[in-house]
Amino acid sequence: MTHSSPVPAGATRRTVVAAAGASGLAVLLAACGDSDDGHKSGAPGAGESGGLARTSDIPEGGGKVFADRKVVVTQPAKGEFKAFSAVCTHQGCLVNKVAEGTIDCPCHGSKFSVADGSVRNGPATKPLPPVRVSVKGDSLTLE
Numbered sequence: 001m002t003h004s005s006p007v008p009a010g011a012t013r014r015t016v017v018a019a020a021g022a023s024g025l026a027v028l029l030a031a032c033g034d035s036d037d038g039h040k041s042g043a044p045g046a047g048e049s050g051g052l053a054r055t056s057d058i059p060e061g062g063g064k065v066f067a068d069r070k071v072v073v074t075q076p077a078k079g080e081f082k083a084f085s086a087v088c089t090h091q092g093c094l095v096n097k098v099a100e101g102t103i104d105c106p107c108h109g110s111k112f113s114v115a116d117g118s119v120r121n122g123p124a125t126k127p128l129p130p131v132r133v134s135v136k137g138d139s140l141t142l143e
């Protein structure tokens, strides 16, 4: 007598090991933005839309200080407009007056020419840096 036993089907068990290795890296970048030139030599808020003033606001032979824009606009000759930084080159006060052909600083009495910003009266030794201004119709716009 033979005895045959059926071969049991082997159960295969599969174990899937999922190794999830997630390592998060956080990289922090510290950006350090410092400006090292203490005084910017007169480039007041350029590129703003809208005009700075009307040409009729600027007296012929004189000018007008726009303290909030740190700029002074002059009209040395009829229809000729110039603009300069209103920051005095002596110690950085804002000029506050245009009279008798000069742009005047209240702090120590420096005076600058309305025509080209050059020093007319010390103690400043350097001219007011020019600022570009454009005229469209009757409106003045800083460039």
Ligand code: FES
Binding pocket: 088, 089, 090, 091, 092, 093, 105, 106, 107, 108, 109, 110, 122, 123, 124
């Ligand atoms: S800061 Fe203008 S004269 Fe001194």
